Amino acid sequence: MLLDLLESIQSFSLMVYHAARYCVTNFRSREVLIQMDRIGVGSVPIVFLASLFAGLDMALQFEVVMAPYGAKALLGKVVATSIVRDMGPVMASLVMSARVTSGIASEVGMMQATSQIEALSVMGVDPVDQIVAPRILSGIVMMPILSVIGDFLGIFGGLVIAFLAAHIPAPLYWSGVREALTLPNMVNGAVKPLVFGFILTSVGCFYGMKAGGGAAMVGRTTTRAVVAAAVWILVANFLISKLLLNLWGNEG
């Protein structure tokens, strides 16, 4: 059991190491563009929707808590802070894990089950080079961009509630938002999606690559990959939060 875990960690690290090396030594621009389109551009609508509703709901809930204390004026700052630091990247990544991680795991798993992966190695091409590297790279590049879009939508959703339900004037909300956009918060909001983008894609590739037992196993592999990605995203989220808090204290 423990040995299996260690073995998995080892082969995962090796895969990532080789993928990183191929990104440098044998950059496949065409593959990367295709994956960026599929992973990134293709995910805009769901990130858009998820973040908008997360923002709407968050403003609604915070307003209920804050109104009795007369702290409604702080709503913009609170909503923007939690979105930029936490909810934005986490929401977007979790939604993405359902779309991207499952997509990658099932696609690569199917390639494994139908010998396409073996065919690649027989044709003298490392599957990590052709399949894994472009996907991880695209995840790392596209997730921060999606996250910014998501942050913006979430903050906008907050504004809608602030204006319509809490009757906070828009300029007041916006000045709160501006206060929230401190350097530590923005670094936080940029580092997280980068890491999450890596987790989303690498976990999908890893599970797909080691999928065995034919087409019937692809479904189960996919489920496992999505669960693993979601859990790792939440673990990483906590760790990054902790690390950055230690670095900057509670400022921002």
Added chain:
Amino acid sequence: MIEFENVSLGYGDKVIVREITLEIPDGKTLVILGGSGSGKSTLLKGVLGLLHCFSGRIVVNGAVVDSLTQNELLSYRQRIGMVFQEGALFDSMTVGENVGFWLWEHTDMTDSEIEARVRLLLSFVGLIDAINLYPGELSGGMKRRVAIARAMAPQDPLVMLYDEPTTGLDPFTSKSICDLIRQVQKEFGVSSLVVTHDLQDAFRVGDLFTFVKDGTLVVTGDRDAISKSTDPFVRTFLAI
């Protein structure tokens, strides 16, 4: 020329193929016959260097597969024409891209040179019209043809390997695939290994035949020798 010298192969510590000795001269096609799970694909994996021999050695054109370094193994594999069971075409690429993939990866030919060679190969297998289709849009027989064209991309393959090239095809399509394999054989004149469990197809493509049962060879020889064999396993196979 492929030589198996006392070769045992398997996965982990499970032995699948036991002490096989075989020789396939240049220009000859050896057909490996046997039921499913008997270790036929495992034998091919040995030739490809995907599995290490537990004992014995596999020698292809003088090179001992097991003793190749990682880099030598890569360039060795690049010169093997392998047709996978079911074709194993890359789903995300068109037929043309599948056939051109090897050239794209391993030669410095220009795009137009590659396209010319791809067209040549596709006309050889009779599928020039399918160049822009995706594997998902092809019938089983067409997929095998594309897989054969893809395996022919290296101009000077050392050997050609076919894993169940006709399994799951109707008899008419099977025959046309067998004819195609013979044509490829004439074109390249290298040793070929064809795995199948269909006797009729075996006789269509093969010069030499061998029967595998539970990882060991029962009888090896030409059509005459096979027909005269008194081994009960072979007799049952011939009677089907």
